[in-house]
Amino acid sequence: MIRSLSISLGLVALAALGGYWMTSQPNVGLTPVAAAQAQEVPQVESFTLGDPDAPIKLEEFASFTCGHCGNFHEDVFKRLKADYIDTGKVHFTYREVYWDPYAIWAGLLARCGGEMRFFGIVSVLYEKQKDWIDAKDPAKTAENLRQIGRAAGLGEAEMETCLSDAALATALRDQSAATTAAAGVTGTPSMLIDGELYKNMRYRDLKKILDEKLAG
Template sequence: MTTFRKFTLAALAAPLTLGLAACGSTDADGEGATSGEPIAPIAAPEGTSWTDVVTVSESDGYIIGNPDAPIKLMEYASLTCPACAAFAMSAVPELKTEYVSTGRVSYEMRNQIHGPHDLALATLVRCGTDASFHPLSDQVFANQQAVLNPIFQNAEAVEQSLTLPENQRLIRLAEIGGFIDFFAARGLSGDQARTCLADVEAYKTIAENSNTQSQELGVSGTPTFFINGRKIDGNSWAQIEPLLQQAGAR
């Protein structure tokens, strides 16, 4: 689990402390999810599957599944967080096939930003269509160590990139990290990537949402999960699945 330290936009112009993500506590409130009666499956629109439906929430999270699902699972995740990667690889496939597919549960992921390299990655996974957000995030999680190694191995160059004009900083950082080539191999062209990384207003919004929402909701680390708006005391699938069932997904 990665502990969150407030990411300020000034950090884009300051030296970057580079290191592998540390483990910490989310300070979850432990209230869990409210018990509910079993909920019947809800059919997807004809010819579709809920696991293929993606919508963007008002909080700039990306929702898989029925946007009106009675049980809403939401995760704050960092693309640089090993525990988030483990959940994405081990738990999300079952979450989608067993729960999201029924229309009873939706799954929303919001980015908590843990540094400029994380901000560049969060910008890039948003750079394609709404539907590509989760697959691209999963690709980062599946290759997380390889994606991050060039950043940690080139700390001085990364710090120098943060002194460039705002519309050049993330582009240069992504070039150092090999992010542009990584995403190009997964369908996002270099031109698309550079255009998104140069969009200062867009990437500042991602960072500001991370800070504001983390403060408002008491999210101190990743991954942190909420069910129907309530922060839960647990961050593993073994802890979360029973709470979904308790809430009616059974």
């Protein structure tokens, strides 16, 4: 099982991440079919929470392997969601940032659950961030991600398909590069609040910004 997944993740790493992180030849080791798939550019869906007509638009830029992002989701995001997103004051968009292979693997897994499961899987990825990331053993990291997928109700074949989607991995990487550059993001977590860029902050500081906007 681990061997099968590591082969699939290796395909993704070589095809989608090779040019950036793994090798100078993006399609080394790919079959003709896989190489063709790697050239396709699928549409990348953005996942949102809250009322689209909310008075404040907030975009979070975060990486699944960023420790500060994990802390943000545990300490800040939960209160942000309860106080502002769920009450119709903030429309929230999650912008995935991909600067390393493990983050992309996590992103592929989160997207495997579709719109209904995406944010649930994202929450677990951040909550158990220190448990699933194994810097010394990619195969162990892969199996840890599978365990999260199983707990979310994903099947083995379903995860295999998602985690070996080289074309989507490439599209995610490229969109991440484009959105971070356009917003001026240089670190994570960062937020665009009504188009203005902010870096990581405590909840009380974020609350002050949001309350001032709502009062204005």
